Amino acid sequence: MSEATVSMFHPKKILVPIDFSPSSIAALATASQMAQQFHAKLCLLHVIPMLPIVSGLEFPTAFYPRQEFLADAEEDSAKRFVDLVDHLAGQGVEATFKVEIGNDVVGNVLMVLEREHADLLVISTQGMSGWRPVVFGSIAEKVVKLAECPVLLLRTAKTTVELKPRVKQ
Structure with a gap:
């Protein structure tokens, strides 16, 4: 009888899509624990959906142009990621981030x-029910x-998980 070969999975780079919801922050907490255990790097990703133009009206309003909205959303996401990356560095986890803009969130995740x-991909689900997921x-x-x-x-429990930066002493 031959011995079975045991293959151990040791991720080197973990992608974590983040929408800044409590569910995605909880997934990041789990991914950071895995990164610590496996000495892996994290790549954080936020995809900003492009807003459609309908009958010449740009959303969210005609008074807030789409390009300005996207630039502001991209800047806001980058600022939030800088805080998260700093927090992770304090835990000894190396992390980078990407902010993508596109109509196909799934396609953007797969491309990145x-x-x-x-x-390895660590992603959360918010456990939607009813007609929306259908x-x-x-x-x-x-x-x-x-x-x-x-x-x-990861399906997130109803409680919220929040990553808070450590206070430097």
Whole structure:
């Protein structure tokens, strides 16, 4: 009888899509623990959906142009990521971030997954029920089906998890 070969999975780069919801912050907390354990790097990703132009009216309002909205959203996301990356560095976790703009959130996640050569994806689901996931589908569900690497899908409990920067003494 031959011995079975045990293959251990040790991710080197973990992609974590973040929408700044409590659910995605909880996924980041789990990913950072895994990064510490495996000495892996984290790549944080936020995808800003492009807003459609409908009958010549740009959303969210005609008074706030789309380009300005996207630039402000991108700047806000980058600022939030700088705080998260600093917090993670304090925990000994190396992290980078990407802010993407596009209509296809799933496509953007998959593109960054490939471009960054991530070997694990940690993503949260907010556990939506009712008609919304039936009509719109779940981003997490689509990513799980299409990703070509292992995916850790976390369903967040109703309590909120918040990463707070440590106070320097």
